[in-house]
Amino acid sequence: MKFKKKQKKISVGPNPGIKYVASMVKGETIGFKKMAEMIEKSSTVSRGDIQAVLDLMASTTVWMVEAGHPVRYDGFGIFTPTAKVKAVDNPDDVTTETIGRIGMRFTPTVEIKNKINSVSKNIDPID
Secondary structure, X not given: OEEEEEEEEEXXXXXXXXEEEEEEOOOOXXXXXXXXXXXXXXXXXXXXXXXXXXXXXXXXXXXXXXXXXXXXXXXXXXXXXEEEEOOOOOHXXXXXXXXXXXXXXXXXXXXXXXXXXXXXXXXXXXX
């Protein structure tokens, strides 16, 4: 994984001022089309079939999470529905108005976390 040295102005904390940090250099975002192309090269399945499966996995995952079900991709992680709710003093005051933002959280497996945390890192000089 690549990082570069970056100058950053820190305005809070005990030692504010100009500091230097390692900033992650992110590559291009890889979508299902590119992933299907990559998978096709290392399998006997056609790109179209792979793309169809990936698209169905995404839409089915959203559908299941919308219905309140966590979805586990074995060996990868789990997508869990989440909700921000407001606490009230009386049970009769709990209404749909007390339900705020609804979202989804991804939690990777321990193996994936360990793999990501142990990736090799290098730092490029300041631009």
